[in-house]
Amino acid sequence: AQTVTQSQPEMSVQEAETVTLSCTYDTSESNYYLFWYKQPPSRQMILVIRQEAYKQQNATENRFSVNFQKAAKSFSLKISDSQLGDTAMYFCAFVDSSYKLIFGSGTRLLVRP
Amino acid sequence: KAGVTQTPRYLIKTRGQQVTLSCSPISGHRSVSWYQQTPGQGLQFLFEYFSETQRNKGNFPGRFSGRQFSNSRSEMNVSTLELGDSALYLCASSLRGSSPEQYFGPGTRLTVT
Numbered sequence: 001a002q003t004v005t006q007s008q009p010e011m012s013v014q015e016a017e018t019v020t021l022s023c024t025y026d027t028s029e030s031n032y033y034l035f036w037y038k039q040p041p042s043r044q045m046i047l048v049i050r051q052e053a054y055k056q057q058n059a060t061e062n063r064f065s066v067n068f069q070k071a072a073k074s075f076s077l078k079i080s081d082s083q084l085g086d087t088a089m090y091f092c093a094f095v096d097s098s099y100k101l102i103f104g105s106g107t108r109l110l111v112r113p
Numbered sequence: 114k115a116g117v118t119q120t121p122r123y124l125i126k127t128r129g130q131q132v133t134l135s136c137s138p139i140s141g142h143r144s145v146s147w148y149q150q151t152p153g154q155g156l157q158f159l160f161e162y163f164s165e166t167q168r169n170k171g172n173f174p175g176r177f178s179g180r181q182f183s184n185s186r187s188e189m190n191v192s193t194l195e196l197g198d199s200a201l202y203l204c205a206s207s208l209r210g211s212s213p214e215q216y217f218g219p220g221t222r223l224t225v226t
Contacts (some may be wrong), residue, residue, distance in 0.1 A: 016140075033214070035214060037217075042222075043201060043219070043222075044217065044219050045203060045217035046222075047216060049213055049218075061158070089154065095213050095215075099146070099161055099168065099207065099213055100146070100161065100169050101146070101148070101158060102158070103155060106155065109126065110174075
């Protein structure tokens with residue numbers, strides 16, 4: 001069965017600094033997608049970034065980028081120039097041909113002013 | 114383009130009652146998935162509907178059911194409510210295929226007393 005593990009329950013970063021959130025996953029599938037979602041206190045789940053497993057190039061969306069290591073089954077999220085609005089729960093998620101999203105347990109990120 | 118909408122946003126029910134939640138996907142999205150979010154179990158997949166057919170189902174009892182209409186709107190029903198059904202229920206829509214990312218609605222907060 002596919003699993004997603006986020007080993008950092010909470011993290012804290014100073015505004016304008018860079019922070020990296022970790023995620024590992026386990027699957028026997030060869031074709032899948034990975035995502036990072038953000039859930040602020042409003043509870044609205046927001047898609048931050050996506051990565052296709054067959055693409056070696058790491059995805060980037062403005063201040064957000066990933067480090068995708070397929071062989072190690074690792075998928076970390078780097079947030080550059082952290083802003084107060086980045087304070088949220090961040091979930092790593094996996095989907096394969098079943099279209100069933102498997103989520104990690106989440107990392108609570110606090111951006112300090 | 115309008116996002117995913119869910120109604121109602123908040124609901125209080127008594128144990129033993131039943132409840133129906135509604136979800137309208139992003140225009141053009143034919144896949145609708147439902148997730149349950151609780152502090153203890155995290156985010157868990159309930160089921161996915163595509164073209165009015167249930168395509169996948171999570172590990173939930175038969176009290177949890179759903180359906181999808183020809184306009185892709187979906188409803189989720191929970192019968193014989195239990196205290197443990199108190200949760201945030203999230204609906205997500207997707208194009209599937211090469212765009213499997215799921216976009217979430219604001220959720221329905223269900224409290225069972």
